Amino acid sequence: MKLRLAVASALVFACSGPALASEGYSKKERAALVRYLKETQKNIEKATRGLTPEQWKFKQAPDRWSVADCLEHLTVTEDFLRERAIQGGVLKTPAAPEKKSAEMQAKNDALILKVIPDRSNKAQAPEPLRPTGKWADPKELLKEFKARRKKTIEFVKTADVDLRAYFMDSPVIKGLDAHQWVMFLSAHCARHTAQMLEVKADPNFPKKKGGY
Numbered sequence: 001m002k003l004r005l006a007v008a009s010a011l012v013f014a015c016s017g018p019a020l021a022s023e024g025y026s027k028k029e030r031a032a033l034v035r036y037l038k039e040t041q042k043n044i045e046k047a048t049r050g051l052t053p054e055q056w057k058f059k060q061a062p063d064r065w066s067v068a069d070c071l072e073h074l075t076v077t078e079d080f081l082r083e084r085a086i087q088g089g090v091l092k093t094p095a096a097p098e099k100k101s102a103e104m105q106a107k108n109d110a111l112i113l114k115v116i117p118d119r120s121n122k123a124q125a126p127e128p129l130r131p132t133g134k135w136a137d138p139k140e141l142l143k144e145f146k147a148r149r150k151k152t153i154e155f156v157k158t159a160d161v162d163l164r165a166y167f168m169d170s171p172v173i174k175g176l177d178a179h180q181w182v183m184f185l186s187a188h189c190a191r192h193t194a195q196m197l198e199v200k201a202d203p204n205f206p207k208k209k210g211g212y
Helices: 002-014 027-048 053-057 067-087 102-115 138-158 178-201
Strands: none
Touching: 027 067, 027 138, 027 178, 053 067, 067 138, 067 178, 102 178, 138 178
16 A cells, blocks of 8 residues: 555656646656566565465465466566557557646556556456466566566666657556556556465465475
8 A cells, every 4th residue: 555655646746747748758757667566576576485386376266366377467468568558559659748637647547556456346367368377387487577577667767758648548447648558567466466465365275384
């Protein structure tokens, strides 16, 4: 909760001001986005640390996801959202700086941080993004996730366009700019980190005998 409030405050502060429509992508916005990506990665690493093989694969029910399933889903979704939705989607639309609005930026920023991590709103992952057990070794899976997240962070750090000036609807929230699509990606990680913690809190979660 503190993280979400801090990020929201930083983002709202960064995009406030009457000259917003004529400004480029600010260093404060870029830095806030990188911090959120790093924090959600850190929380994933914490949630998956030290699990035994039994804990790693434990499911609350046959149709529920394990911690391993959640991390695999996040790993494949990372590239999907960055490469297809952001770089190959919203940033392929014509730039529309005239559509920039401090009010709408603040509204959608806050909405992403509230709605996407909220586990009370259930959603079904598209078939290509569902876990298949591709990575048998948890260490290799985490290594792969971190490598893909590194690419996302590098993309944000080096983007030479105004990420606030490109727009595309998401399936959940309309009128997201490219900056908010990256926020969406990071908030999606927070959502499934919460799911991992739900799995670990299950009374039938295996007792620890030795971990990865």
